[in-house]
Amino acid sequence: MTHYTLADYQQQLASKDISSVELAQFFLQQMAKHAHLNSFITVCEQEALLQAKHADELRAQGKAGPLTGIPFAHKDIFCTKGIKTSCASKMLDNFIAPYNATIVDKMASAGMVMLGKTNMDEFAMGSSNENSFYGKVHNPWDLNCVPGGSSGGSAAAVAARIIPAATGTDTGGSIRQPAAFCGITGLKPTYGRISRYGMIAFASSLDQAGPMTQTAFDAAILLNVMAGFDPKDSTSLDTPVPDYTANLNDSLKGVRIGIIPSFFGQGLHPDINEAINKSKTVLEQLGAVFVEIDLPHHDLAIPTYYVIASAECSSNLARYDGVRYGYRAKNPENLLDLYQRSRSEAFGSEVKRRIMIGTYVLSSGYYDAYYIKAQQARRLLAEDYQNAFKYVDVILSPTTPDPAFKIAEKSDDPVKMYLSDIYTIAVNMAGLPAINIPCGFSGHLPVGMQFIGNHLSESKLLNIAHQFQQVTSHHQKAPEISL
């Protein structure tokens, strides 16, 4: 049963082979069984069973939509009314959101059944899910390895078949990197395609929500629900949402795929290099044409990202002051003490580090040298992609330089950790969509590759990923513990 996809469950629900309640119960058991992965912060058993019951009633009345009764989980970064929304921080350990994020509302109105809130790096800052107030998440392929981050709980849960699908967010690779480490499909849509309202902000100009699933087909189904204009988000894109499942079966004949030769040199794990080479052959057999391109400013990506993302985060996280909600230090001596202790006691060290970087680059005397310079570099990076898309439809790139690393391997060296984001972060700065799909193994660990498209090219990315998955089986492989 665990190897069915979301699309399979759709059919089973439609044909009434299974009820929503049965499905919810089954996955709630899965969650309990795999609790040691620590992929969940909150399990919503009561609420989920009520929603499932309601879904079954709707179905009985003939009022079910395509996603009615489908179980899933939200990353604990999305505000859920009446349910704890912690962002994996001690700061929000007691925060019961008084409102729903727009996509929480959207998925609920589609009839989907939310089973819980997944673990993550605190405030989405991290690439290993080791920065959670609720403890690290284990990679289901190897419990000694990290699942990636920041959407590590969602990735681990989907990979271990604890749930059929989950939401994630991606600021610099936080959907794609854990998807690669855990061997699942993860789509980071175009910036603004999915509303950010109620999604706790890390870096506002980079953050984007997206689906994390077993297959590209499932990702398309979820994106259909998640995408769309939101008047409550000024940066949300006011363009029509196509049916993302409509073009999945288009032929790849003549599709031009860009390859950046320098991405495949030193620094890339040979197993990933080989897996992608084999995938290229598959894609060529499907009719795709490979074109060599260059992103000349790509070496600016990591520093640019850490300046911009940290600057935005230092300001976004100023609201956590112990006054209106969240953690408040005991017996503050005065106002300054209230601020300093509430924030210092409740933020983890990675969050503090980013706040420090961001405060520094915005401070008087450094703003022009760091922040403005980074914003200029951001334009160079974005323009590189626009030039590339004159010659190619999509770009194929590794998602990560290495497979999942060992827990604690990089946690003492932030620079080393930041460098592992090399392939993912420029995409966020350009606001582009990209999808990670599994493409092979390095030993017992899955590895992924990503397709990057131009703005609003999600249909094309899903089409390519789906076609690849029609003729390969990497995405069907599941870790042993799920069997």
Add this chain to the structure above:
Amino acid sequence: MSITNDEVKKIAHLARLALSTDETNAFASQLENIFKLVTVIQNTHTDGIRPMSHPFDAKQRLRKDMVTESNERDIMQKIAPATELGLYLVPQVIE
């Protein structure tokens, strides 16, 4: 470039973070390493390049001037650490 402990303290104060001596020392060396990474952008010619704040050149959308929110004080203050008579309480603010 090097970042001194005093600079770290100044930044921490701006960010309202209280750092222990160990944290201050650690941050000083970590920030220094991180800013070494950043020198690559500083060595890039960016004259005349328009800084990019958003992924798109879109323009701000406007909402109509209408009251759409009602009084939700009780709901909002249920999650507040300290309130009295509908006010949020903080240690005395001296002006």
Add this chain to the structure above:
Amino acid sequence: MKWEVVIGLEVHAQLATQSKIFSGAATAYGAMPNTQACAIDLGMPGVLPVLNEETLHMAIKFGLAANAHIAPESIFARKNYFYPDLPKGYQISQYEIPVVGKGYLDIILEDGSVKRIGITRAHLEEDAGKSLHEDFRGMTGIDLNRAGTPLLEIVSEPDMRSSTEAVAYLKTLHTLVRYLGICDGNMQEGSFRCDANVSIRPMGETKLGTRTELKNINSFRFVEKAINYEIERQIEVIENGGTISQETRLYDADNNTTRTMRSKEEANDYRYFPDPDLLPVAVSEELIAKIKTTMPELPQEKRDRFTKAYGLNSYDANVLSSSRDLADYYEAVTKVANEPKLAANWVMGELLAAINKENLNITESPIKAEALGQLIQRIHDNTISGKIAKTVFVHLWQNEGSVDEIIEKQGLKQVTDLGAIEKIVDEIINNNPQQLADYKAGKEKLFAFFVGQAMKATQGKANPQQLNDLLKDKLK
């Protein structure tokens, strides 16, 4: 040494919108604490701002009225600092590119001359909440109702040279924003707030001296007093060999002094940067053209028209155009009674006196403009005298009916029957032989005595002109 005073003002005008600048919460004044603070105003996690269209339109209106450049694209930025009345830890404001750029306003000085004051910029921003310092067991209470209320911050050039000029500028601005309908101008409620940058320099010097910023000066009177105090303080410091330090000073109205609030060294590093939650605000030529068509006649234009069309002197025109409501009232009066000068006297005299006495707004006057027009009409057509009209005015104020009803009911109609007046005059002359003799002997002052007696006898209803003519004739 002779000192020159240099003053620039920063005015925060609360924009008269229904909802806040970035949220749909109400902006009404005086609500119970935190009942008008929604998730966005409270800076809850994950919530986002969306700009209120009306605030932009109001800013453009001001820009057009201030002859200013309107930015085709302006940027919202975050001003980062921690304070309990600032929920997000940053204020959304405009920094590098404000919606309104350079412009100017002309002010009229006491001697009637015109001085041009430069406007540096005007930008949109959100207001903060309020700290209530009543003691809650050693704690301060925070009310965030005001957080997110739209403000237009209007910054002047340092073009004023005295506190009187500063007040004249402030009054001109105050009149203007109310004319435009973008701010209610209520200084007590904090809808129109002023900070002053004050410095002095030796007369003839072109370089600016070190300035201090005065805060908390929220009435025209306090602006004048605070600036005067600060000028004296600065002169004293410098003449005693000291130097002025750049700092923010708080005006204390109780003692009429200013005191240090924070020095430059303590000044915050605000770390402004473009707000990534908001996109550049575009203003098209079409929008500006559209807003132009909605612009009311501005105070200066109205003043000019009043002097030309109604023959008013500049003082009267200035007073009557000081608010749109008052000007509208005055014009409505002249529409009924085509006597602009008489109307001006009545509106500025009896009416404003009564209005001010009862602390009313002109729009709340129990005497509507049409009724006052009627009254003036009855003076003009000799139905009543100006003196009797004051009696009618009192009855009108009490809502005792229309002008004609009151005249009728109270029997106040002027006696214009020459025969009847003659009879009374004859009687008075006969009854006062001594006065008659004295008058004829040259005591001409006694003429007034006869007029008074006649008026008394007619209860003031005799037509004064007729009475005069008749008496002159009879006393010859």
